[in-house]
Amino acid sequence: MKLSIILAPYDSGLYHAGFGQGPDAIIAGGLVDELALRGHDVIVEDIGEVGDAQRREIATGFAVCRAVANKVDMARDDERFPIVLAGNCLTAAGAVAGDAADSIIWIDQHGDLNTPETSAYGFLDGMALATTLGLCWRPMTSAIPGFQAIDPSRCMLVDARDLDPDERRLLDTLPIIRAQWTDALDNVGKLKAAGAAQVHLHLDLDVHDPDVLQVNRYALPGGPNPEQLRQLVCGLAKSIPIVGITLSAYDPAFDAKGEVPPVVGQLLGDFLAAHARI
Template sequence: MKISIILASYDSGHYHGGCGQGPDALIAGGLVEALTLAGHEVSVGDIGRLGDGQEREIATGFAVCNAVSGEVRIARDRGRFPIVLAGNCLTSAGAVAGGGADGIIWADQHGDLNTPETSTTGFLNGMALATVLGLCWRPMAKAIPGFQPIDPSRCVLVNARDLDPAETQLLESLPVVRTECPNAASSAERLTAAGAKRVHLHIDLDVHDPEKLQANRYADPGGPAPDQLRQAVCGMALSAPLVGITISAYDPAFDAQADVPPLVGQLLNDLLTTIEAR
């Protein structure tokens, strides 16, 4: 398969800070070599440092989305499958826009469903999925080239276990499909039943059980082991037509043994094999 890896190395507006170091660390950890050895043709692009260098969480976060949307669209036009390596979850809004996605699978220990009205921290990336679903930041999201909000009935939320009260309340009123890894494949079938034809897969690496793999500072108990997540997303890839993948929120400062990069390589290789076989 022809693959375009797109690096978006920002964390809360900070270039190469925190989880913004993750994309380069994944590349340095042998990701391209792992995909190439599996027979894929891989190109790597980097959106680089944007704008005037001022670190503004909101403005920079959406500027990253704009840049990623353009790079994903270029990959599509060249017949390449886009994989975005991002520091922040909000970046998936750009990948969704560039890929023309009409469905989303969101694997994350958090719901990312706060809005400016419900957030108690103001953390923009805690509003990432809400943005993708058109629940907040509408003018900013509308300015992302190609962005169309995804209907909540075409959203599967995988292994979200650290939810704020407002997120729990919101999920009670939305047709979002919630699932754990063992049931993920059947849950993904509901996306196609709801009419989704182009599904984006977002994986925040903190979805893992931190006792099995810790990718960043968030370590809520529970979640799948790497092999369980890999099996689940491959099952979902058989059930839903994936058109792009975002891998986010890897902070190498919390991975002293560099366990994450080879596991991401294995995850992506198995996923791409499944997509090719579909």
Template sequence: MKLSIITAPYDSGHYHVGFGQGPEALIAGGIVEALALNGHDVDVVDIGEIGAPPRREIAQGFAVCRAVAGKVDASVAEGRFPIVLAGNCLTALGAMAGEAADSVVWVDQHGDVNTPETSIHGFLDGMALAVALGLCWKPMAASIPGFRPLDPARCMLVDARDLDPEEKVALDRLPIIRAGCGEAVEKVAKLKAAGVGRTHLHLDLDVHDPKTLQVNRYTAPGGPGPQEVRRMACGIARSIPIAGLTLTAYDPAFDAKAEVPPLVGELLIDFLAALERI
């Protein structure tokens, strides 16, 4: 398969720090070589440094989304399947816009449905899914080329277990499909019933149980192990048309044994094999 791996090495507007070091660590950990050995044609594209210091989190976060949207759009035009390696979950909006996705499967230990009115931490990334659904930051989101807010009924949130109080209220109110990792493949039928045609798969690596895979400082107890996440991703790939993939939130400072890159490589190999069998 022809692939584009697009790297967006930013964390909260800062270049190549924290989560922003994750994309390079994944590349250095051999995922490109592993994909090539499995017969894939891999093109690696980095969005580079955007803008000049001082960089402000909100403005920079959406600037990164705009850059990613352009790279993903170009990738799709070349007939390549886009895989975005990013620091922050907000970057998925750029990928979704570039793919013209009409739905999303959002795999994350957090709900990411806070808004500025409900957030108790003021963390932009905790609003990422809310932005994708058109619930906040509307003018900024509209600046992303190709962005269209998604109908919440065309969103499945998988294994969100660390929720703020107001997020729980929002998720009770919205028609978002909720699923545990083990039931996600079964529940994806609800997305199919909504008539979706181009689904983006967003995978925040902190969905993993930190007892089996520690990817950053914010992981909460519980969650699936790597094999369960891989089975889920492959099952979804076989069940619904996937337009692209984002992988986020890996901080190599919390992975002393460098366990994450080879596991991500295995996930990608199996996921792409599932896509090719459709």
């Protein structure tokens, strides 16, 4: 399969800092070799430095989305499957635009469903899914090439175990499909019934059980181990048309033994093998 790995190494507006170090660490950990050994034709592209000179989180965050949307769109034009390695979850809004996705599966220990009106901290990445669903930052998303907000009925939120009270209240009012990693495959039918035809898969790596794999400072107890998550994404690849994938939120500073990159390589390799059989 022809693949385009797109690096968006930003964390809260900062280039190659914090989570922004994750994409390069995954590449350095052997991802390209792993995929090439499986027979894939792989190219790697970094979006480079974007945004304003002050590195303001909001301006730079959406500049990253615009750059990613363009890179993903070019990958699709070249008939390459796009894999986005991102620091921040907000980057998924750009990937969704480039994919022309009409649906999303969001696997994350957090809901990312805050808005500027409900966020207690003003953390932009805590609004990532809300942004992708068109619930906030609409003037900013309108500038992302190809962006169309995903209808909440075509969104599956998987394993969100750390939710703010306002996120819980919002979930009570929206038709988002809620699932745990244990029953997500059983809920794919609901996504199809809602009209899902082109699905973007967003995977925040901190969904892993931190007692087994620590990926950043925010991980809370619970969640799947690497093998369980691998089985889930492979099952999704066999069950529904996935047009692109984003992986985010890996901070190498919390992975002293370098355990995360090989896990990502195995997961993506097996995901792509399953995807090829759909």
